[in-house]
Amino acid sequence: MSEEQIDIGHAKHFINRHISLMQFNLRVLEQALNEDYPLLERFQFLMIFNSNMDEFFEIRLAGLKRQISFAREVVNVDGMPPRDVLQVLSEQCKVATSRQYQILNELLLPALEQEKIRVLNRHQWSPEVALWAEDYFRHQVMPVISPIGLDPAHPFPRLVNKSLNFIVSLEGKDAFGRDSGMAIVPAPRSLPRLVRLPDELCVDGDNFVLLSSLMHAHIDDLFNGMSATGCYQFRITRDADLDLNAAEVEDIARALRGELHSRRFGSAVRLEVDQNCPAELVNFLLREYNLSEGELYRVAGPVNLGRMMQLRQMLNRPDLLFPPMIPSIPRTLRLSDNSILDMVRKEDILLHHPFQSFTPIIDLLRQAARDSAVLSIKMTLYRTGASSEIVDALLESARAGKEVTVVIELRARFDEEENLQLATHLQEAGAVVTYGVVGYKTHAKALLIVRRENNQLRRYVHLGTGNYHSGNARLYTDYSLLTADLDLCSDVHKIFQQLTGMGKAERIKTLFSAPFTLKKNLVRLIDAEAEAARQGKEAHIIIKVNALTESKIITSLYEASNAGVKIDLIVRGMCCLRPGIAGVSENIQVRSIIGRFLEHSRVYYFLNSSPHIYCASADAMERNLMHRVEICFPILSGRLQARIRNELQSYLTDNCQSWVLQPDGQYLLNHPAQGATRYAAQQELLDKLAD
Secondary structure (H helix, E strand, C coil): CCHHHCCCCCHHHECCHHHHHHHHHHHHHHHHHCCCCCHHHHHHHHHHHHHHHHHHHHHHHHHHHHHHHCCCCCCCCCCCCHHHHHHHHHHHHHHHHHHHHHHHHHHHHHHHHHCCEEECCHHHCCHHHHHHHHHHHHHHHHHHCCCEECECCECCCCCCCCCCEEEEEEECCCCCCCCCCEEEEECCCCCCCEEECCHHHCCCCEEEEEHHHHHHHHHHHHCCCCEEEEEEEEEEEECCCCCCCHHHCCCHHHHHHHHHHHHCCCCEEEEEEECCCCHHHHHHHHHHCCCCHHHEEEECCCCCHHHHHHHHHHCCCHHHCCCCCCCECCHHHHHCCCCHHHHHHHCCEEEEECCECCHHHHHHHHHHHHCCCEEEEEEEECCCCCCCHHHHHHHHHHHCCCEEEEEECCCCCCCHHHHHHHHHHHHHHCCEEECCECCEEECCCEEEEEEEECCEEEEEEEEECCCCCCCHHHCEEEEEEEECCHHHHHHHHHHHHHHHCCCCCCCCCCCEEECCCHHHHHHHHHHHHHHHHHCCCCCEEEEEECCECCHHHHHHHHHHHHHCCEEEEEECCCECECCCCCCCCCCEEEEEECCCCEECCEEEEECCCCCCEEEECCCECHHHHHCEEEEEEECCCHHHHHHHHHHHHHHHHCCCCEEEECCCCCEEECCCCCCCCCCCHHHHHHHHCCC
16 A cells, blocks of 8 residues: 555544553553562562652643643644543543552562561551550650641641541531531651561561541541541642743742742642542542542552552561662773773763663763863753762862863752752852753753863763663663764764854754754655655664654654664653554554652664764654754764664564554553563663673
């Protein structure tokens, strides 16, 4: 069937982005069932799913609700109206939430109990545990609790996003003669949600109780002389997306500080409540938050399930965790007495985190801070972490009198407050801090060092696909390139000039940058591969990204598929492309790798281009390609190109942790064929790169 007979841009050839993201969340949930993983790692995946779903409601579903409420519905390339998308997602979220608690209650908690790790509900307390619980409640919990009786002088309180709360039904009158019959008890965030019992009560294992169990057992103590006839936990999830109008912002830092407070009290989008809560109390809460029955989630366990993530840190059970991993340092770096700058001047260095250590990047900055010949350091920061050796090195450089310029993206979602504090620390040390370009998030990951050598200035660059966050570098897969290539360094210098100064975009020789050249160059490279196929040449595209949603990129891939290009896509999360459709995408395969590490690297491979491989900070999404500052950088070394190509092949060979996208938008786990060798890409890379 020829491509002229089929409209490849038809809505039916695209998957809705929000529904695709929900499919990713479901793949994460399935990891909790993977018996190849140690038990506490399976438990961790359940907690990660819970955290992902919180953000899904706060951002995705909240955004759809806003569109509908303000009659600003946007129909994306898939053609689904937001109302229909919201309906589908609501149904999927209900099923997923029920499955989450089923996995917790029927599989993971019993399995933990077999390992002598018990989370005791109050009906399982021995007399000794009950005495301890009473003492703990009176001395550790009660002094910081502020129950709120509901009456005309005490209207329904404004409760913080995702906070644990209790609705209590009461009988009797208080000291003032009030008998409203209802109270709200917010659980202070300073209180731990999971408490380990003392050693003497943990004979033969580890015993824990939940704060909610302590509250239920002693709720009467908060209402002297009255009787609590019911106590039920609930949690409200709010719209947490920030609303900054770039055209009206004069000082982005000041505006952001104001928005951060409002995030805690945005419009309600979900009510989670104990499954035993009576209908009259549930309906009361729904009315207070202007929510419908469809936005109600009755749960069979803690409503703030994600706070149980601390269980892992409260146990000393290495036998229930992945074996410890020490990231390797390449032999050339480990055995050399030369500075990293000296080694980079001789040849490009490529690191693949977390299999290879992030430490050389930190060491590079430390060496630059103490090198009297280093004159200037420029860097972009998106996420760094609260305690950062990267930031310490920048502070040291600034205090040593070097010219330190840092472009901080204040709007890195959920890290905004931390980034505001970081900006203040750097400014106090003497660094120049800018916030990029209003209206365009600075998502590029770049470091530029200028050093005086033999009376000339020499530049050195680090470019990465991930953040300058040493914690993430142990959990996320990303590439780091260290280079002194003259053209690459010159291009990075020009990008920093654009970010910190003003003026027309300068011509860049080797890099692709968003929002200017990245999208059109990716389309050009895809089209060139299609043309090579039409000429009878072997043609192959491999793209590894976190998300693929941009319609022009997708239609270009469809056209390349029709031209005969073999296309392998490794897309961790959202993918709007439908593979395997005759006359549209029959030469395209899409897989998603879900494993011990979060797949985060962005790599673009084109068999017939020169160079063959580009790495990027950008995913193939509209926001990345058109509304962010991004860098896509070529791998110029033939040796390093070959290495990345081999590592991509590892992912394409995976038959243990890969999920294959079907034309209908569903994903199937790629099981090894009977008798075939099991191949897990992440473990293979761990073994290969253990130098």
